[in-house]
Amino acid sequence: MKKLILALTLIVTCALIVGAQDVVYLKNGSVVYGSVIETIPNETVKIQAEDGLVYVYQLADVDRIVHDSTYSPVERFYEPQVLEPAVREDYLQRGFRGIADLGLHAGLVNDLDNAQFSAAVTLGYQVNRFFFIGAGIAPALWVYDWDRREYDRHWDYDYYYNRDYKTAFVLPIYGALRFDFINAKVSPFLDLRGGYSVTDQCRGAYAYLGAGVRIRRCSISAGWTYQGFEKGFYPDNMGLLSIRVGFEF
Numbered sequence: 515m516k517k518l519i520l521a522l523t524l525i526v527t528c529a530l531i532v533g534a535q536d537v538v539y540l541k542n543g544s545v546v547y548g549s550v551i552e553t554i555p556n557e558t559v560k561i562q563a564e565d566g567l568v569y570v571y572q573l574a575d576v577d578r579i580v581h582d583s584t585y586s587p588v589e590r591f592y593e594p595q596v597l598e599p600a601v602r603e604d605y606l607q608r609g610f611r612g613i614a615d616l617g618l619h620a621g622l623v624n625d626l627d628n629a630q631f632s633a634a635v636t637l638g639y640q641v642n643r644f645f646f647i648g649a650g651i652a653p654a655l656w657v658y659d660w661d662r663r664e665y666d667r668h669w670d671y672d673y674y675y676n677r678d679y680k681t682a683f684v685l686p687i688y689g690a691l692r693f694d695f696i697n698a699k700v701s702p703f704l705d706l707r708g709g710y711s712v713t714d715q716c717r718g719a720y721a722y723l724g725a726g727v728r729i730r731r732c733s734i735s736a737g738w739t740y741q742g743f744e745k746g747f748y749p750d751n752m753g754l755l756s757i758r759v760g761f762e763f
Contacts, residue, residue, distance in 0.1 A: 536561060539577040546571075550579065606697055611640045611648070613692075615760030619654070619739055622753045630654045630739075630754060636690045636707075643697040647690070650707075654684040656716065684741065686711045686720035694728060701728050705735060711742075718742030724756060733760040 536550040538561050548563040559579065560570050613636040621628030631654060638648015658680055688709025694701045707722040724737020739754040 535564075537580045538571065539580070540571065541575055541577045550581065553579075606640055606643050606646075606694060608640055608642060610637075611646055612637050612763045613648075613650075613733075613760055614763070615733070615735075615758045617652070617654075617756055617758040619754035619756045621658075622738075622755055628656070628658045628752060628754070630656050630684065632684075634758075638690065644694050646692040646694070648692075649687075649689050652686045652688065652707075652720075654686075656682045656684050658682070682715040683713055684711055684716045685713045686741075688720055688722075699730050702726070703728055703733070703735075705737065716741065716743065718744040718751070722756065724758065726758070728762075731762045733762070734758070735760070 535547055538546045538548075538550070538559060540546070546561055546563055546569060548561045548569075550559060550561050551568070552558075552560040554573075556573060558570050558572055559576060560568060562568050615634050615636075617630070617632040617634065619630040619632065632652050633654075634650055634652035636648050636650030638646055638650075640646050686709050688707040691706045692703055694703045696702070703726055705722070705724045705726065707720075709720045711718055711720045719740070719742035721740040722737060724735045726733050726735020726737075735758045737756050737758075739756045741752045741754065743751055
């Protein structure tokens, strides 16, 4: 009987005691259990939680770090619980965010063949884990064709058709809004830009509406670009089908 009681006591003790681990206490009241795997002095602490995910916190948001602590389930019940999801490594965090992208744009609403090649840079602030607001520029090389039909006396007495391609420089300056649907390494997003193109060759309203997928710091998207012409040599407003490949920094 004594042996049975001793065995039960040992089993209960083992069940209550949790192995030694690190504990990160945040100033907002949250507590994260796991193993601290990296600490950068005066900057960040990286901890691998019990669920296997890696979280990164700014040391300015950390109240204290306790190493090799032993907690029982009863003690954890009285500990402050995690009040909000921690910011995971490679996920969006509040603060500065930069987005650079290369774009290919094909004309849609006119008779002439048009194409633009752009390199845009957007800088701004990540308001929370989903919303971004910023501004940027998108210099682009606009390639268009100017049709010229000529009659030439060749040996076959047929019409000779000559297509002359021209180029122009486009410089839109815009404000930007972006919404990431999921605070994860892979997330769909919406991208909205609106502004004005300031070059003499192509001056007018500018807008872009697109959707895409972000994979960590890289993204690919497609959408519609509008380029108005208040001043310039082109006779009509222009709509373009756009494909963009981006990188965040």
